[in-house]
Amino acid sequence: MKEMNSDRRKLLKGAVATSLASLAGNLSLEDAHAAKADPDLIHRENLKEGATDWQLTRVQLDKRAGFRSPKIEGYCSKQSVAAGDTIDIKVSTRPEQEFKIEIFRTGYYGGRGARLMKTIGPLQGKAQPVPKPGKKNLHECHWDSAVTLTIPDDWPSGVYLGRLSTLKDKTGYGYWQSYVVFIVKDDRPADILFQCSDNTWQAYNKWPSNYSVYTHPKGNQGPWADVSFDRPYAKYAQIYENPQSIGSGEWLCFEFPFAYWLEKHGYDVTYCSNSDMVTPDHGLKCKSFLSVGHDEYWDIKQYESVVKMRDAGVNLLFFSGNSVCWVTPLLDSTDGRPKRIMFRGGPYGGKYKYAEDRERDNGPFPFRGPDEGYLMGSRNVDPVNGGGDWVCELPDHWIFENTGMKKGDSIPGLIGWEYHGDPPKDIPGLEVVAKGTALQGGVNPQQWTATIYPGPKDNFVFNASTIFWCQDLASPPGHMLPWSHWSRPHGPDERVQQITHNIMRRAIS
The missing domain is CATH 2.60.40.1930 (Macroglobulin (MG2) domain)
Incomplete structure (x- = not known):
């Protein structure tokens, strides 16, 4: 009887699959996407009971200034x-x-x-x-x-x-x-595709004892070091101490507050890794694409996929800083599994002066990428790190609706610890919505710019120009506010939340 029931279930499952495939064959691509959509999925998921005990309680490194947790x-x-x-x-x-x-x-x-x-x-x-x-x-x-x-x-x-x-x-x-x-990824046509910045997590991962793309004896900015995803994530080791980060990359540090906030408000969101974006057309089913936090390392195929998304009408939202900075080829592991080794292949930037300087000072590099400013609306600049206030420049722009902000009003500490600036002058319709000065502990001033420009199909590209944006959206359990260069974000701010609502609602409408 069990075997008969099992065979019957398989037969029914096959019949349903055949029926759906036949139905999809008679639908337009848009209708087929709609048939797979479940815009209430994340809302329903978050009605389920959360855990009261999920954080790390007891952690031990191999030494006081160590990186790994060998216990x-x-x-x-x-x-x-x-x-x-x-x-x-x-x-x-x-x-x-x-x-x-x-x-x-x-x-x-x-x-x-x-x-x-x-x-x-x-x-x-x-x-x-x-x-x-x-x-x-x-x-x-x-x-x-x-x-x-x-x-x-x-x-x-x-x-x-x-x-x-x-x-x-x-x-x-x-x-x-x-x-x-x-x-966990899916191919659902959600409103929002949230790309995690895990290439960057791995680039800075120092497991087991100070080994990353930055620690090769030849120098910290060249193409000399390979790093593997086949190793634990060490404690985050860049701008501040965070014991919750052991094993979790930089997710809890610089991206989780954005996901927490999106899911709190019931936004229809799906998630992917940097490596998923190497696959052509991965994001074309979604209305908007999010780059969040510190999103520095991109495979060139990933770049090409996101350009294709913009040109197809997907809204691109860079709530991030120091993004699309290094061409990062994803290579097979030594036993042949795809996309498990990466290295710094060369700078994005085309003929832009910052990229030329990096080539001269740290090359030769085997790869070069195009000027990222023509994708994001603003570029990586030098110096690229520091801190400052996020200052309103165009208060009448729709992104500032219901914020009450006036020109020159600032959100303290929101710029950092890396940012974008010097937008290309020849992108049609580009607007600088916020701008100001970042400082490295009171020295080395650099101008940053937050921008927006229209895409070709009534879509748009927004660039917040800071790694710290999500810090002012929410402060969830398991998260610690960072600080760097004697500057820091202050935590949830109603103006940042409203600007983000304005952008997200326009992006998914």
């Missing part, structure tokens, strides 16, 4: 995965001991910030080897899998954290924690 650490076999597919979670424990994995989806969830999706374990841990440096200082782990996870069909797109916890010893103490992170 328990891990990584995932893919940056992103679709429902129905599998992902391997690789874990090392020192000493060998049992552990568990709790999988959380980050979101709003009534203000709690995450929902528990699955608990795995107890599992037996073992100490896995730290790889010896390979060619171009590559540190690539070949760890055994602790578990192979099949993503359930009902897990919506989002950024997922796997909390690794050693089990308590007989005294009730002695447990240690860290995260692994992965993205």
Whole structure:
């Protein structure tokens, strides 16, 4: 009877799939997209009960100024995965001991910030080897899998954290924690495609002991170092100390507040990794594309995909800084898995002076990219880091509706720690909506510009010109406000929230 029921379910499933395929064949592309859309998905998801315990409670580095957490650490076999597919979670424990994995989806969830999706374990841990440096200082782990996870069909797109916890010893103490992170993607035609900046997370990842694209003996700005996604994410190691970052890349630091805010307000959003955008047409189903936080490292195929999106009528929204700065080829792992190794291939910028200076000072580079200003509306400049206030320039522009802002009004500390400036003069219809000066602790002034320009199909491209934008949208659990160059954002600001609503509502209308 069980076999008959199983065969019947397979037959029905096949018949439904055939029927849907036949239906899709008679629909226009637009109608077929609409048939797959579920604009209420994220709203329904966030009505579910959030977790009261999902953050890291006890973390331990290998030394006071270290980067890794050898008591328990891990990584995932893919940056992103679709429902129905599998992902391997690789874990090392020192000493060998049992552990568990709790999988959380980050979101709003009534203000709690995450929902528990699955608990795995107890599992037996073992100490896995730290790889010896390979060619171009590559540190690539070949760890055994602790578990192979099949993503359930009902897990919506989002950024997922796997909390690794050693089990308590007989005294009730002695447990240690860290995260692994992965993205669940889909091909749903959502209003908003949120691109995570995980290429940049990996570029700055110093696991196990100060190895990143910035730490090669030849210098910190050349093409000399390769880095692998097949290794744990170390503690974030750039502008401030954040123990919650161990194993989670830069997600909780510079992107999660934006996702939390979008999901709080029921926006129809789907998520992807930088590497997903290498695939042509990945974002063409969505109305808007978001670059958030520190989005510095782009494969040239990713750039070409986003240009295609703009030209097809998708709205591009750069709520980020230092974006599209380095051409970052994504290479196969040494065992042949795609898009698992990256390096700094060369600067974007075309013939722009900043790119020419980088080539002269740090090259020769094997690749060069076009002038990113003609995509984003504003460019990477030198110096590119510092801090300042975000100052209104065009108060009558629609992005400032209902903010009450006047020309010269400023939002304190919102610029930083990197930004964009010097917009191309020949983009038709480009407007500078905000501008001002950034300083490196009171010295080295540089002019930044926030811009907007019309696309070819009644769409638009917005550039907020700061990594810190999301810091003034929300302050969710698990997030810490950053500071850098003696400047800092102040946290949720009603004006930033209203500007973002204005832009998002126009982008998805």
